[in-house]
Amino acid sequence: MGELRGALEAAPQGAIGLVPTMGALHEGHLALVAAARANSRVVVLSIFVNPLQFGPGEDYDGYPRAEHRDLELANQTGVDVVFHPGMSEIYHSDLSDMVTVSAGPLGTVLEGASRPGHFDGVLTVVAKLFNLVRPDGAWFGQKDAQQLALVKRMVTDLRFPVDIHACPTVRAPDGLAISSRNALLSSEQRGRAAVLHRALLAGCAALDRGSEAGEAGDVMAGIVASEPGVELDYARVVDPVTFGAPQHGGPALLVGAVRIGATRLIDNLQWPALEPGDV
Numbered sequence: 001m002g003e004l005r006g007a008l009e010a011a012p013q014g015a016i017g018l019v020p021t022m023g024a025l026h027e028g029h030l031a032l033v034a035a036a037r038a039n040s041r042v043v044v045l046s047i048f049v050n051p052l053q054f055g056p057g058e059d060y061d062g063y064p065r066a067e068h069r070d071l072e073l074a075n076q077t078g079v080d081v082v083f084h085p086g087m088s089e090i091y092h093s094d095l096s097d098m099v100t101v102s103a104g105p106l107g108t109v110l111e112g113a114s115r116p117g118h119f120d121g122v123l124t125v126v127a128k129l130f131n132l133v134r135p136d137g138a139w140f141g142q143k144d145a146q147q148l149a150l151v152k153r154m155v156t157d158l159r160f161p162v163d164i165h166a167c168p169t170v171r172a173p174d175g176l177a178i179s180s181r182n183a184l185l186s187s188e189q190r191g192r193a194a195v196l197h198r199a200l201l202a203g204c205a206a207l208d209r210g211s212e213a214g215e216a217g218d219v220m221a222g223i224v225a226s227e228p229g230v231e232l233d234y235a236r237v238v239d240p241v242t243f244g245a246p247q248h249g250g251p252a253l254l255v256g257a258v259r260i261g262a263t264r265l266i267d268n269l270q271w272p273a274l275e276p277g278d279v
């Protein structure tokens with residue numbers, strides 16, 4: 001920790017940009033680094049697989065880890081400081097016996113309903129990282145839209161002096177959102193995984209035709225159901241800020257989660273479709 005503060009002490013005011021990750025770096029993470037690089041004098045990349053955001057029976061142990069490759073990639077992409085804390089630097093006491101951040105009602109729907117306590121775990125570690133790194137700005141991916149919304153809420157509600165920046169989702173050529181968990185898919189499963197993006201696109205097309213949110217959700221669910229080996233968790237059209245029911249014809253977020261074998265994948269699209277450069 002002394003090392004981290006030492007490296008950042010000399011940074012001029014307003015200079016520090018943080019990109020929090022769980023490692024196993026990919027193009028999505030590197031896009032966040034590039035955006036942080038373009039806007040910060042000092043870029044800090046944190047790598048910490050946070051046990052508090054995994055539920056019992058989830059893939060904490062099996063989550064991809066690639067420390068050496070991550071450090072190489074961080075060096076190649078101009079990261080100034082890699083903060084790769086050990087468990088005791090983040091959690092000094094028993095995980096079940098400490099003060100944590102509560103994500104509130106938005107933390108209990110969609111991802112929060114499927115993964116109880118997940119967002120409390122996410123916000124707790126993000127709050128700790130903000131306090132340890134003391135960044136001026138932090139970069140998050142639109143890929144995890146509910147997480148991004150909750151981080152923005154936490155910063156507003158708990159008055160963190162950090163500017164939150166969003167980056168668009170980076171996708172593979174077949175549309176699959178790039179994710180560390182994609183490495184856990186067999187090649188057959190990987191081929192099937194793009195159905196989630198196709199379903200979201202079909203949901204957007206349904207909204208374009210004037211469908212109600214519920215009908216567009218059914219269209220998405222039907223497309224996922226037609227792909228063998230892919231199990232739907234949820235496919236919904238929600239308000240992009242509250243994640244509740246959207247206003248008819250108003251801006252919406254199409255969100256989906258599927259299970260493919262033991263791997264759970266999430267994705268989302270904004271509607272109406274964004275112009276290039278928007279997030």
Ligand code: AMP
Nearest residue numbers: 021022023028140141143144169170178
């Ligand atoms: P993770 O390591 O999965 O916790 O992700 C760290 C950060 O990278 C989060 O802000 C994610 O939203 C973001 N991220 C992950 N995948 C992508 C992607 N395909 N495109 C853009 N950002 C991403």
